[in-house]
Amino acid sequence: MAYRALSEQEAVEYVKAIPDLFSEGAELTSREIGDGNLNLVFDIQEPATGKSVIVKQALPFARVVGESWPLTIDRARIESEALRIQHKYVPDLVPQVYHFDGELALTVMENVGDHIIMRKGLIEGKRYPLFAKQIGRFLAQTLFFTSDLGAHPYDKKALVGTFINPELCKITEDLVFTDPYENAPTNDFNPLIRREVEAIWNNRPLKLEIAKLKYDFLTRSEALLHGDLHTGSIFITENSLKAIDPEFAYYGPIGFDIGAVIANLLLNYAGQHGLQKDQGEREAYREYLLETVEDVWNEFVSQFVQLWHKHAKERSAHVEGLWQSYVKRLIQDTAGYAGCKILRRVIGLAGVADLNAIEDDQTRAEAERLALSIGEALILGRGGIDESTDITDIVRTVTERYYQEATTV
Ligand code: SR1
Numbered sequence: 001m002a003y004r005a006l007s008e009q010e011a012v013e014y015v016k017a018i019p020d021l022f023s024e025g026a027e028l029t030s031r032e033i034g035d036g037n038l039n040l041v042f043d044i045q046e047p048a049t050g051k052s053v054i055v056k057q058a059l060p061f062a063r064v065v066g067e068s069w070p071l072t073i074d075r076a077r078i079e080s081e082a083l084r085i086q087h088k089y090v091p092d093l094v095p096q097v098y099h100f101d102g103e104l105a106l107t108v109m110e111n112v113g114d115h116i117i118m119r120k121g122l123i124e125g126k127r128y129p130l131f132a133k134q135i136g137r138f139l140a141q142t143l144f145f146t147s148d149l150g151a152h153p154y155d156k157k158a159l160v161g162t163f164i165n166p167e168l169c170k171i172t173e174d175l176v177f178t179d180p181y182e183n184a185p186t187n188d189f190n191p192l193i194r195r196e197v198e199a200i201w202n203n204r205p206l207k208l209e210i211a212k213l214k215y216d217f218l219t220r221s222e223a224l225l226h227g228d229l230h231t232g233s234i235f236i237t238e239n240s241l242k243a244i245d246p247e248f249a250y251y252g253p254i255g256f257d258i259g260a261v262i263a264n265l266l267l268n269y270a271g272q273h274g275l276q277k278d279q280g281e282r283e284a285y286r287e288y289l290l291e292t293v294e295d296v297w298n299e300f301v302s303q304f305v306q307l308w309h310k311h312a313k314e315r316s317a318h319v320e321g322l323w324q325s326y327v328k329r330l331i332q333d334t335a336g337y338a339g340c341k342i343l344r345r346v347i348g349l350a351g352v353a354d355l356n357a358i359e360d361d362q363t364r365a366e367a368e369r370l371a372l373s374i375g376e377a378l379i380l381g382r383g384g385i386d387e388s389t390d391i392t393d394i395v396r397t398v399t400e401r402y403y404q405e406a407t408t409v
């Protein structure tokens with residue numbers, strides 16, 4: 001069938017025609033629930049049995065902007081293939097793909113509608129005690145087994161080819177690594193923080209560090225990344241986690257994915273300034289977020305290093321001292337990428353609800369200034385980072401300084 005964007009009813013007809021998915025004559029309901037930046041998402045339910053699936057269809061443009069921003073529908077293939085690979089390594093943490101249609105750029109997959117978007121949960125002040133273990137395992141397994149450490153060299157090169165994703169990478173190159181640091185038309189920030197944003201545009205040492213991180217993003221094909229692992233790409237309950245939406249998947253630097261997770265925890269940390277009015281509650285929740293940042297890194301690294309010792313086939317991986325220097329470089333990359341991802345969400349296109357939900361412009365500007373200071377400090381301070389507490393120490397120091405300066409002004 002030639003490409004066309006489906007209606008709710010057409011999505012029902014489509015899934016009915018897939019063999020062995022629903023029983024013949026099943027009564028199905030359909031609702032378009034996509035609220036992301038790019039795609040159509042249909043929630044298809046069979047009320048009689050409670051069975052359901054998700055139909056996700058790529059639009060030939062970026063939904064967040066409209067038809068004036070054309071965008072390849074090949075991203076649907078990238079997403080379904082990435083989901084299949086990730087599902088192979090962590091089946092409990094990734095939705096199962098039932099069907100893919102390249103012509104329609106459409107994937108039919110497991111419906112995880114009993115989960116909520118983690119960003120929403122964090123904004124509501126929920127805690128997820130299993131999150132760090134779950135995401136640490138997701139990161140360690142998917143990144144190790146697709147890297148030169150865990151994959152056969154021929155398989156790894158073939159995968160690099162499968163995941164050539166130029167248009168989606170270009171979005172990241174522009175929106176994460178370029179536009180926010182100059183006066184670009186895509187930028188979209190609170191006018192009250194213009195002074196701080198202009199200071200970033202004029203901060204040459206910061207721009208140099210961001211350029212180095214961008215260069216690694218462009219050139220270092222380390223592992224198959226999720227590519228957009230923010231808390232809006234994580235569906236969660238108290239017991240279960242599902243990582244969704246890997247349409248930005250490509251072979252890139254491992255720290256980019258870990259940094260995305262940490263950045264989004266820290267964006268919520270900054271947002272607490274306006275989200276939580278009670279100071280005691282706010283401090284307690286911020287402590288929880290910082291512990292989670294440390295746990296995410298610690299879980300990832302302990303599992304990644306175990307996999308390295310047990311499964312690394314690359315002979316040079318066992319040269320004495322290599323894993324230690326690799327891990328040190330990884331945590332520094334992680335901090336740098338986390339910093340870029342924080343800055344882009346404050347200055348650039350596609351902000352986050354953790355900050356945007358703060359209604360009062362002035363209070364939101366205060367939270368955004370804190371986020372900018374944290375992002376900047378992580379990028380500039382990353383060379384001195386060795387362990388997860390070095391990351392959280394930077395955040396604590398910046399926060400203390402921020403509130404001291406706020407009370408002395
Ligand atoms: C035009 S797409 C804007 C952003 O949404 C996605 O989630 C990515 O983060 C992208 O940069």
Ligand code: MG
Binds near residue numbers: 036228
């Ligand atoms: Mg997405």
